[in-house]
Every structure is written in structure tokens, then in C-alpha cells.
Amino acid sequence: MPSNNKTLMILTGVGVAMLGLGFASDPLYDTFCKVTGYGGTPKIAEDNLSEVLDREVTVYFDSNVAQDLPWEFKAEQRSMDVQLGASGLAYYTVKNTSKYPVTGVANFNVMPIKAAPFFVKTDCFCFEEQTIQPGESLPLPVIFFVDPQLDEDDRLSDVKEITLSYTFFPTEEGTMPANVGPSKRAEVTN
Amino acid sequence: MVAIPESEVPAEGGYDDDGKPGFFARWFYSTNHKDIGTLYLIFGIISGLIGGFLSFMMRMELAEPGIQFFTNEHQYLVYVSMHGLIMIFFMVMPALIGGFGNWFVPIMVGAPDMAFPRMNNLSFWLLPTALICLLISFVVPGNANGNGFGGSWVMYPPLSTTGHPGPAFDFIIIGLLAAGFSSIFGAINFITTILNMRAPGMTMHKMPLFAWAVLVTAFLLLLALPVLAAALFMLFTDRIAGGTGFFDPARGGDPQMFQHLFWFFGHPEVYIMILPAFGIVSHIVSTFSKKPIFGYLGMAYAMVAIGVVGFVVWAHHMYTVGMDVNLKAYFLAATLVIAVPTGVKIFSWLATMWGGSIRFTIPMQWALAFIFLFVVGGVTGVMLANAGVDAYLHDTYYVVAHFHYVLSMGAVFGIFAGFYYWFGKMFGVMYNKFLAAAHFWLFFIGVNVIFFPQHFLGLNGMPRRYVDYPEEFAIWNSVSSMGAWITLAGVAFFFAMLIEAFIVRRRVGDNYWGEGATTLEWTLSSPPPYHQFNTLPRIEDNAEH
Numbered sequence: 001m002p003s004n005n006k007t008l009m010i011l012t013g014v015g016v017a018m019l020g021l022g023f024a025s026d027p028l029y030d031t032f033c034k035v036t037g038y039g040g041t042p043k044i045a046e047d048n049l050s051e052v053l054d055r056e057v058t059v060y061f062d063s064n065v066a067q068d069l070p071w072e073f074k075a076e077q078r079s080m081d082v083q084l085g086a087s088g089l090a091y092y093t094v095k096n097t098s099k100y101p102v103t104g105v106a107n108f109n110v111m112p113i114k115a116a117p118f119f120v121k122t123d124c125f126c127f128e129e130q131t132i133q134p135g136e137s138l139p140l141p142v143i144f145f146v147d148p149q150l151d152e153d154d155r156l157s158d159v160k161e162i163t164l165s166y167t168f169f170p171t172e173e174g175t176m177p178a179n180v181g182p183s184k185r186a187e188v189t190n
Numbered sequence: 191m192v193a194i195p196e197s198e199v200p201a202e203g204g205y206d207d208d209g210k211p212g213f214f215a216r217w218f219y220s221t222n223h224k225d226i227g228t229l230y231l232i233f234g235i236i237s238g239l240i241g242g243f244l245s246f247m248m249r250m251e252l253a254e255p256g257i258q259f260f261t262n263e264h265q266y267l268v269y270v271s272m273h274g275l276i277m278i279f280f281m282v283m284p285a286l287i288g289g290f291g292n293w294f295v296p297i298m299v300g301a302p303d304m305a306f307p308r309m310n311n312l313s314f315w316l317l318p319t320a321l322i323c324l325l326i327s328f329v330v331p332g333n334a335n336g337n338g339f340g341g342s343w344v345m346y347p348p349l350s351t352t353g354h355p356g357p358a359f360d361f362i363i364i365g366l367l368a369a370g371f372s373s374i375f376g377a378i379n380f381i382t383t384i385l386n387m388r389a390p391g392m393t394m395h396k397m398p399l400f401a402w403a404v405l406v407t408a409f410l411l412l413l414a415l416p417v418l419a420a421a422l423f424m425l426f427t428d429r430i431a432g433g434t435g436f437f438d439p440a441r442g443g444d445p446q447m448f449q450h451l452f453w454f455f456g457h458p459e460v461y462i463m464i465l466p467a468f469g470i471v472s473h474i475v476s477t478f479s480k481k482p483i484f485g486y487l488g489m490a491y492a493m494v495a496i497g498v499v500g501f502v503v504w505a506h507h508m509y510t511v512g513m514d515v516n517l518k519a520y521f522l523a524a525t526l527v528i529a530v531p532t533g534v535k536i537f538s539w540l541a542t543m544w545g546g547s548i549r550f551t552i553p554m555q556w557a558l559a560f561i562f563l564f565v566v567g568g569v570t571g572v573m574l575a576n577a578g579v580d581a582y583l584h585d586t587y588y589v590v591a592h593f594h595y596v597l598s599m600g601a602v603f604g605i606f607a608g609f610y611y612w613f614g615k616m617f618g619v620m621y622n623k624f625l626a627a628a629h630f631w632l633f634f635i636g637v638n639v640i641f642f643p644q645h646f647l648g649l650n651g652m653p654r655r656y657v658d659y660p661e662e663f664a665i666w667n668s669v670s671s672m673g674a675w676i677t678l679a680g681v682a683f684f685f686a687m688l689i690e691a692f693i694v695r696r697r698v699g700d701n702y703w704g705e706g707a708t709t710l711e712w713t714l715s716s717p718p719p720y721h722q723f724n725t726l727p728r729i730e731d732n733a734e735h
Contacts, residue, residue, distance in 0.1 A: 003386050004305045004306070004382050004386050004387075007305075007381070007382040007385060007386055008305075008306070008378060008382060011377075011378040011381055011382065011412060012378065014412055014413070015374055015378070015412055015415075015416050016416070018412070018413055018414075018415075018416035018417055019416035019417075019419055019420055021416075021417065021420075022416055022417040022418075022419065022420020022421060022451060023420050023423070023424070025417075025420070025447065025450075025451060026424070026436055026443075026447065029444065029447050029450070030442075030444075033444075066440060105440075107439050107440075107442075113512065113513075113514045114514060114515070167439070169439060169440030169441075170440060171440070171441075
């Protein structure tokens with residue numbers, strides 16, 4: 001049955017292609033979010049060359065720590081008023097409350113989601129991993145601006161506040177003593 | 191097809207016992223599509239009993255507030271999760287696609303067997319293996335709260351990764367991969383059979399609607415299941431300590447991506463479960479109205495449309511993850527579009543019956559109940575498609591009521607309709623009408639008593655997946671649990687019907703439904719010969735569907 005075998009080959013190819021697409025979705029999804037700023041992924045730029053408008057937005061700063069990371073992490077300022085296009089500099093402070101050095105990396109998100117494509121960071125502590133010695137406290141800067149093109153989009157005319165949120169996660173196994181069970185993790189709160 | 195010289199073609203009944211091998215070779219090495227179909231049906235019944243037992247225990251637990259039967263919340267969630275997985279992958283899919291698909295697709299298109307009989311055997315035997323893996327997961331550690339996996343059939347991380355460090359979920363991954371590959375092989379087999387092995391004159395546009403339904407279903411399986419397999423592989427490597435971080439935000443992953451992958455499979459999956467039932471119901475409505483199906487081409491292409499659109503609506507299961515409002519608007523509109531081809535099918539069934547000479551036989555009763563209950567489930571589905579409404583109803587019992595109306599009553603009624611319609615054809619004997627009617631009425635009343643009150647519970651805000659609930663939900667929960675007893679009585683009549691039919695053995699003729707039944711299986715004896723169509727049938731130009 002040569003024609004059956006041919007169909008079999010084609011259909012197997014389709015199945016394998018879908019399997020490949022399933023795995024490829026991981027890099028595709030990442031790329032898609034970074035390029036479009038979809039789902040609250042903020043954009044990253046080399047520097048700020050945009051003009052400054054009169055319209056202001058209030059940027060709120062939010063901080064979170066993953067359950068199994070023994071850090072204190074908070075924003076130095078609760079909020080900041082910035083003009084569209086003007087660069088803002090904000091500081092967070094992180095402190096390692098444990099007795100051993102820990103490495104963490106921060107993930108970030110912007111709300112409302114529709115404002116995320118216009119929220120641009122030029123420098124951020126979240127671009128690299130942070131290693132903090134026991135008891136040490138570290139100031140972490142972030143430089144950002146809100147793209148003035150936000151003003152041209154009618155959908156965003158109601159945006160007066162933007163929240164920038166960070167969550168610190170531990171980066172690697174081994175910086176924590178092994179067998180820290182779920183019950184112990186529960187004691188560590190934000 | 192390999193051309194066999196005329197002299198070597200075995201004459202019908204030409205050698206001993208129709209060429210049936212001995213018991214072990216026949217049932218364990220089986221490559222015969224009818225035997226494999228029977229194995230699938232038996233397997234579906236066994237899985238249905240296991241899955242039904244799990245849901246019965248859930249209903250008993252929820253009959254009144256407080257925790258009665260289960261040791262803790264985790265054990266209840268294990269039952270919920272396993273009920274979902276077993277009913278979907280090991281009851282509905284084997285019965286509708288493996289069972290009726292294997293039995294009747296080759297016959298309906300006029301083929302002697304499936305295209306790849308040995309692969310067919312592999313497809314079937316992967317399933318019991320998979321089911322054993324799932325059953326093992328019951329008794330191995332899941333997390334600190336006990337054995338088994340309690341993360342629901344959706345298996346979202348991090349509950350399925352760091353939330354269940356024990357091996358229970360690894361067994362589920364292995365079982366689902368085995369079941370998934372079984373279905374992919376089966377899908378390839380069906381597509382090849384339908385595309386390449388139709389009898390002379392059986393053009394695509396003359397093909398019976400059940401074959402169309404299985405063709406569309408097979409394409410959905412082929413496109414959707416590999417994505418689930420990929421997602422499960424990623425979960426598997428994510429679970430290994432120091433492994434990958436596809437869904438772990440600490441390592442740059444995104445747990446939401448799993449939800450997208452899962453529902454990219456999961457939404458076509460619900461059509462995989464319902465489309466074959468659509469096909470079966472079309473044949474039954476046509477047979478017992480003594481009319482050809484109304485709008486045959488519209489019916490066929492409505493299924494194609496449902497299959498195509500079904501791939502681009504998946505995120506309506508995820509409205510509450512924090513999605514952009516425009517994205518919600520798109521998925522809302524796309525989801526509502528599916529109501530159009532579905533409406534074409536419903537109205538075509540009604541138009542088929544319109545002016546027909548209707549006989550309310552047992553399969554016709556199941557088919558009519560299917561149409562009614564599927565419409566109820568479909569209407570609540572249109573409600574839930576609205577992103578704003580869903581923000582309130584998401585993960586409440588309203589959703590549970592909705593998908594049980596389309597599956598527990600849609601797909602399962604389709605299975606029983608087909609079972610009674612083809613019972614005589616498959617086994618050569620007729621069921622007892624009283625026992626079958628008792629099964630139908632008790633089951634019909636039972637499932638409605640179970641699931642209709644769950645609409646009220648959901649609208650009042652009762653969330654899914656909790657072992658306990660406040661006093662205010664007690665009344666409708668107790669009604670719902672009474673429905674479980676009625677359904678159980680209905681299932682008892684089903685088995686009584688089976689036992690009685692095989693003891694009394696009322697033989698039936700080739701076409702026991704009379705002139706309304708026009709597809710090729712009714713030209714064969716009941717049960718059909720072990721090997722049919724040694725001479726391929728020739729479909730005339732004016733033949734009805």
C-alpha cells in the first residue's frame with residue numbers, strides 16, 4: 001500500500017511538527033512578550049532620547065520576595081510623579097536576613113498591562129543576578145521613563161498611575177541549606 | 191491496496207470458522223478492527239466504572255457540609271483529578287473514537303479493515319498500560335498531605351511541580367503520554383483509512399457523517415495532542431531538581447505559558463470528545479425519522495468549522511489570569527462564533543425530524559436527550575464565553591454544571607445512543623427494551639438532578655475543588671447527591687441489560703431498524719463477518735447518505 005505509507009509519512013510529519021511547535025513555544029513566547037511588551041513585560045532601551053511632555057503619571061513601586069528567599073526587599077519611595085519622556089531614578093533596598101550568602105534575581109511586571117509597552121527601562125538591578133552577603137544591605141537603582149507616545153494613544157488616555165512590580169527569586173540550588181521543607185518556607189513572608 | 195489474484199481471494203466462509211484465531215491470539219494480538227473496537231468498548235466501560243466510582247464518592251462527600259468520607263482535602267482533590275483524567279482519556283475517548291470509530295468507520299467507508307491493523311493493536315494496548323500508570327499514582331506519594339496527585343486534570347504548575355514533589359504526578363505524566371501517543375497513532379490510522387481506503391464511488395461528499403466526524407476528530411487529535419505531549423515533557427523536566435525552568439519564574443519561565451499550551455490542547459480536546467457523538471446522533475436521527483439527514487454538506491462542514499475555530503479560542507479558559515482587555519475581546523468573539531456551526535447542526539437535526547416518520551426507539555430517545563441536553567450545556571457555554579460574566583463564574587459550580595451538560599450528558603449520551611443503535615449490529619443480539627428504557631430514564635433523570643442544581647450553586651458563588659462548603663449551599667448539594675443515587679440505579683440497569691441480552695440471545699437480522707438505516711453496515715450480517723468486503727462494495731451515483 002504505497003499510498004497508505006505516503007499518508008503515514010505526511011501525518012507523522014505533521015505530528016512531529018506540532019510536537020516541535022510545542023517545545024518551540026517557549027522561546028517564541030519569550031520573544032513575543034519582550035518584543036511587544038504584551039502581558040505587562042516592560043521594554044528595555046539603551047538610553048532615553050524622547051521629548052518631555054507636560055502630562056504626568058504617578059509610578060508606584062511594588063516589591064515581593066519568593067517564599068524560599070530569606071530577604072527583605074522594599075522600595076525606598078512608595079511612588080513618584082514623572083512627566084512623560086522624563087527619566088526617573090528610583091531605589092529599592094534589599095537585605096539578606098539569613099546567615100549565609102544568597103544569590104537572587106528579580107522578575108518584573110507593569111500594571112496596567114496596556115501601559116507596559118510604553119514603560120521603558122534604561123538601567124535596572126533586575127538585568128543581573130544579585131549576590132548578598134549575610135546581614136548585608138544593598139541599595140538597588142532602576143532608571144526608567146514613560147514613552148511619550150503613550151499620550152498619542154486614545155486607549156491610554158485614562159492612565160494616570162503605573163505600577164512597577166518586582167519579585168526576587170533565588171537563582172540556584174545550593175545557596176540555601178538543603179531540605180528546607182514547605183513548613184519552614186511558610187514562615188518566611190514578605 | 192495490494193492486488194490479490196482472483197484465484198487467491200478466499201471465498202466467503204471458505205475456510206474454517208471464518209478465519210478467527212484462537213482466544214488468546216484473537217483478543218491479545220488482535221489486528222481486526224471489529225475486535226479492537228470491542229476491546230475499546232470493554233475498556234471504556236471498565237474505566238467508566240472507575241471514574242464513576244470516584245465521582246460517586248465525591249457526591250457522597252458533598253451531600254452535606256463537613257468532611258465525612260475523605261481523610262483530608264488532598265484526598266478529595268485526588269479523586270477530583272483522577273475522575274477528570276480517567277473519564278476524558280480512558281472512558282469517552284476510547285469508547286467514542288476507539289470503540290465506535292474502529293467498529294464502524296472502515297465499514298461505513300467500505301474498507302475491509304483499518305489502514306494499519308498492527309498500529310491499531312498498538313494504539314489499544316497502550317491504553318491499559320496508561321491506565322495502570324494512573325492507578326499506580328493513587329498509591330504513591332504525591333505531596334506532604336498524602337498519596338496521589340490533587341492538581342486537577344489541568345495540571346497547572348507550580349502545583350504540579352513544586353506542589354507535588356512525590357512520584358504520583360510522574361506516573362500521571364507517563365500515563366498521559368502513553369494515552370496521548372495511543373490517540374495520535376489511532377488518529378493517523380483513521381485519517382489514512384478514510385482518505386485512502388474508501389470503496390469505489392464513495393466520494394468524500396457521499397461519506398456518512400460519522401466517518402466525517404471521526405475524520406475531523408482525528409485531525410484535531412493529530413494537531414492538539416503533540417502540544418500536550420510537549421507541555422507534559424516540559425513539566426517532567428521542570429520537576430527534576432536542578433532541571434529546566436520552563437514554567438518557573440525564578441528561572442525565567444512563565445507558569446502562564448503552561449496554561450496556554452494546555453488549553454491549546456484542552457479546547458480542541460472538548461471537541462474531540464463531542465464530534466463523534468455529533469456523527470452518531472446524525473445517523474440515529476436520520477434512521478428513526480426515515481429521512482436522509484437535512485443539509486448533509488452543511489452538517490459535514492459545520493464539523494470542519496467547529497474543528498478549525500476550536501483551535502483559536504483556547505484562552506477563554508483563562509480569562510482570569512490577567513489578560514489584556516483586547517485579547518479578552520478577541521477570545522470572547524471567537525468563542526461566540528462557534529455557536530454558529532453548532533447551531534447549524536442543532537437546527538439540521540430538528541429539520542431532519544420535521545415531517546419525518548419518527549419512531550421513539552431506545553437509541554432515538556438517547557439521541558433526542560442528547561440534543562436537548564447539549565443545547566442546555568451550549569447555552570451556559572455562551573454565557574461563560576463572556577469575559578465579564580466569567581470573571582464572576584470562573585471556577586464555580588456553574589462551570590462544572592456547564593461542562594457536565596456537554597460531556598457527561600452530551601458525549602456520554604452520544605455513547606449510549608450509539609451503543610443501543612449498533613448493539614444488535616455489533617453483537618448480533620437485541621437488548622431487552624424494558625431494561626434499556628429503565629436505564630435511559632433513570633440515567634436521564636439522575637444526571638439532570640445531579641447537575642441542574644449545580645447551576646444554582648455556581649450562580650450563588652460556590653467554588654469548585656473544595657471538600658467542604660458553608661451551610662447555605664447545603665440544600666442543592668443534597669439534591670445533587672440524590673441524583674447520584676438515581677444515576678447509579680440507571681447504571682445498574684445498564685449492566686442488567688447487558689447480562690440479560692447475552693443470556694437470552696435474541697438474534698437480529700441484517701437491517702433490524704428497517705428502511706431508515708442506509709449506511710453500509712446495514713448491508714452486512716449482524717454481527718458482520720470476521721472479514722468484510724472481500725469484494726469491495728460499489729456506491730452508486732444516486733445513493734443516499
